[in-house]
Amino acid sequence: MSRLRIAEIFGPTIQGEGALIGEPTVFVRTGGCDYRCSWCDSLHAVDPAHRHLWQAMTTDAVWAEITRLSRGRPLTVSLSGGNPAIQDFTALIALGQAQGYRFACETQGSIAKPWFAQLDTLVLSPKPPSSGESVDWPAFDACLSAAKGAAQIVMKIVIFDETDYAWARAATDRYPALPLYLQPGNPEVDPATPVNPQDLSDRLLWLVDKTMADGWFAPRILPQLHVLLWGNKRGV
């Protein structure tokens, strides 16, 4: 049986961002990523330097940990990373949904997987120019096609600056039917460095003011609530 490479499993806690903000969630963070965003806040699940900390787990072992943390009470499981689309979650999702659990997945949209169609929520987060990555739009569209059947598909874009903002407006014009979430970037991602709540608020206010002034009312605009609450602490 193939193994899943898992950086951490934690929760339950509330989802801190995007479409499911506030939702009680157990997070399954996979190890490994095909991107290396300049401002990545999860390098411990991305940089192969941390690979020795990623566990090779069977689907059954991952499921056992989810049920232990949630005490067998159904909730939302978020597959994140890293890029969880590198791996095969077909069996885990089927196992959990049979018990009433719901599954969300957060991925940049660079790799399409058939199990996207099983999801309750697929969050596609194409990365803006500030990331240093560039989006492969045919691959992104393949993710959308693969996800047909998923209960909910949304788009989330992190905005650091004017360039990201202009890019997001143009990029999302092509997907008017996808609910869109904008999120101000967090430039301070070192777990050892305290975040500056005022700076995070100021970034959100800048984004709200700019979007409202432009009369761009399509996106919902949300902070990373967990960073406001817990800073960059892991496991919450």
Add this chain to the structure above:
Amino acid sequence: MSRLRIAEIFGPTIQGEGALIGEPTVFVRTGGCDYRCSWCDSLHAVDPAHRHLWQAMTTDAVWAEITRLSRGRPLTVSLSGGNPAIQDFTALIALGQAQGYRFACETQGSIAKPWFAQLDTLVLSPKPPSSGESVDWPAFDACLSAAKGAAQIVMKIVIFDETDYAWARAATDRYPALPLYLQPGNPEVDPATPVNPQDLSDRLLWLVDKTMADGWFAPRILPQLHVLLWGNKRGV
């Protein structure tokens, strides 16, 4: 033509709480309320002492102000108060929806109105014991019946303490099909007094910890984001 009593119309800004958190919104805050919650954060729209500041506006005048603020670009209009269910929004909702606007309404659920069925989102916020009010459940159920046809109906409960929490668990057991949002209370509602962000964070963390520890995964738990961002400032 009957007039609407309006305390303020402002926006667009993002919705700060509940099911539509982050959503670009114009707020229509009505004057007048059948409740007097001990911790009311909108007394300027509730206390008849402020009645001279409420404008008697025609539906057309309210609609003109909404389109002016939104520059004719469709967004969500939130009917709040006070208790907006005292008044008749049938015509305003029809007018706006014909132009692609969406309508949400936030009410305690004490007065049912036929126009609830026209809404895109009805937020029913029964008041917990700390409010000093008590819920008339048959009236609440009448609101639910009136709202049949609304695109989305959700429940939101403010939690100040253990008593409110226990009350919320019992009250919501009767409505398993209604999406539920819990929100920590804000004890400091004087616009002239700065809020304490640490206190607000602590209240949210207390509520998250308690709910997770109890394995109560039904509610989503969200702060009043606008209070975190802007304090008790009005018009944002």
